[in-house]
Amino acid sequence: MLDSLLSLLAEGGIHDYGGLAGKLGVSPKLLEEMLLGLERTGFLKAVATRCPGSCEGCPIRAECRVAGLGRAWVLTEKGAERATSAGR
Numbered sequence: 767m768l769d770s771l772l773s774l775l776a777e778g779g780i781h782d783y784g785g786l787a788g789k790l791g792v793s794p795k796l797l798e799e800m801l802l803g804l805e806r807t808g809f810l811k812a813v814a815t816r817c818p819g820s821c822e823g824c825p826i827r828a829e830c831r832v833a834g835l836g837r838a839w840v841l842t843e844k845g846a847e848r849a850t851s852a853g854r
């Protein structure tokens with residue numbers, strides 16, 4: 767399931783917790799734990815601890831993969847490589 771999450775994030779764009787949780791069939795709480803685990807293992811990097819909720823004018827909007835619940839992450843190089851290999 768973590769590979770599925772990485773693949774979704776590698777597609778690009780801005781994702782919110784509700785949308786990602788729905789696509790994966792998990793609760794937002796479980797999604798949060800998955801994201802934190804991916805961060806701990808170096809597949810994601812937290813870039814904001816408080817998301818203002820407005821992407822317009824945000825300096826990381828081109829890289830942001832998950833916005834919501836006060837956090838935003840980007841894929842690390844390791845995460846992008848894993849997502850690419852998982853999608854094959």
